[in-house]
Amino acid sequence: MPGCFQYIPGMKQPVLPWVQVGVWVMVYLLLLVYTIQKWSDWPYGFTYTTVGVVFYIMTVYLHANWLLPRYFYRGRRSFYALFAGLLLVGLVALRMWVEYELLFTRMNRHPFFGWNFAHAAFDAITILLAFLFGFLLRVAINYVDLLQREERLRSRQTASELALLKSQVQPHFLFNTLNNIYALAVARSEQTAEVVARLSDIMRYFVDEAPKDRVPLSSEMTFIRNYLELEQIRLRYPLPVQVCINVVNPAPAIPPMLLIPFVENVFKHGIDKTRPDNEAEIRLTYQEERLDFLVRNKVFQTSEGPWRGLANLQRRLELVYPGRFEMRVFQEKEYFYASLAISRP
Structure with a gap:
């Protein structure tokens, strides 16, 4: 059916999912070892690491799979900037509240996780780094997707060219054979x-x-x-x-x-x-x-x-x-x- 469409890079499911799972598992384990060594407390280290990695994952994939494809790649840059700012502020505020409730109020562990500037600055910096990583992830996904598209096109082109080359043999051969039959028929x-x-x-x-x-x-x-x-x-x-x-x-x-x-x-x-x-x-x-x-x-x-x-x-x-x-x-x-x-x- 005739029509027009716009290709938005990365609208498919993320490529290489097991690689991404492996990276996140490695990040989680490294942070877990670090926090346990720092505070010598398994429950505290486990809670802090889990909260942090969950928010990092949310930031990366909301940016890579929602903001960039929906707004940035469609040329809606003003909406992208607006929602990116709202997303960052919302994630930082939500993470501060979760850490305050779990690490400061219930575990009564460290005043750093209270409502203070140091806590807000730390969460904002780490969330921003995860936000930038989401951009790099989307670039990588688009690049791999482009390679796969090119490979599919090359395969289709090769198959089409082979079919054309093979078909060129048949008409030529048939033409010669029919000429032979015509000559024999004329000569009876x-x-x-x-x-x-x-x-x-x-x-x-x-x-x-x-x-x-x-x-x-x-x-x-x-x-x-x-x-x-x-x-x-x-x-x-x-x-x-x-x-x-x-x-x-x-x-x-x-x-x-x-x-x-x-x-x-x-x-x-x-x-x-x-x-x-x-x-x-x-x-x-x-x-x-x-x-x-x-x-x-x-x-x-x-x-x-x-x-x-x-x-x-x-x-x-x-x-x-x-x-x-x-x-x-x-x-x-x-x-x-x-x-x-x-x-x-």
């Missing part, structure tokens, strides 16, 4: 029905497997075999392809359509359709948590420019396997090689 070839059946298998892969994050390695290789058979049909001279697979079970799951760009580039840029001496080799190895994939094909002077279509794959690998893959493309004598190695796929 007996292979038309077989090609349609192969295309049906591939479409099933697109629908059932391609939307997934990971697919079995065997499914990907079956898809590649179907692709090879489809491409062979449109060639004037059959392309001898040697496929060698050495996979140690259990085989890993990989992103769908991750390996097909290597094979597709053989037919796009790595063969001369007018010559009968084309050849290619595909090797897949998985052992010791390392996947190696190699594609080799002959190079002819008439080749359009081998392996031009792998930039998309490079970007996809950077998103899925950052720092865990190595892709090499090189020529050695009359052959082009494209290899991919993935650690812990």
